[in-house]
Amino acid sequence: MDYATVKLIHQGAVALSFAGFFVRGLAALAGAGWVRGRAARSLPHLVDSVLLLSALTLAWMLRIHPGSAPWLAAKVAGLVLYIGLGVVALRPGLPWRWRAAAWIAALLCFGYIVSVAITKNPLGVLSLAQPGA
Structure with a gap:
């Protein structure tokens, strides 16, 4: 498989994951029961x-x-934080405010990860505000 195809698969998986x-x-914050169903937990x-897998393949193809x-x-690092926040956001036994705050923080973390991927800079979109950038 060529680089462009793997990158397209990766970007599609990013969109589906988000x-x-x-x-x-x-749905979890609204108390919907389907969130605890098998499909919602497995898919x-x-x-x-x-x-x-596509991320690892891209890194291997680029030798980075x-x-x-x-x-x-x-x-x-952003992914590890995103996963942790996502676990908190989707945990049914925790207070609603904690889950809502974790969900919003996870969405912001996701945005950071995407901005890092686009800019190829650890500061992500913040790197665009630097003088000389």
Whole structure:
């Protein structure tokens, strides 16, 4: 498979992952029962597996790793934070305010990860505000 195809698969998985988390988060905060169903709990793992596999494939194709590309290390750190916030946001036993705050923070973290991917800079979109950038 060529680079452009893998990148398109990765970008599609990013969009599906974001849309799924956004909808599941809203539904969980609204108390919808379907969020606890098998499909709602399993499908995100399939999408995220495609996302991770395509990311690893792209990194391999480009011959980069987090130690050699600070922007990639920032994406990985952002991903770890995003996963943690997502777990809190979707945990039914926690107070609604905590889950809502974690959901919003996770969405912001997702935006940061995307901005790092686009700019190839650990500061993400903030790098555009730097003098000389």
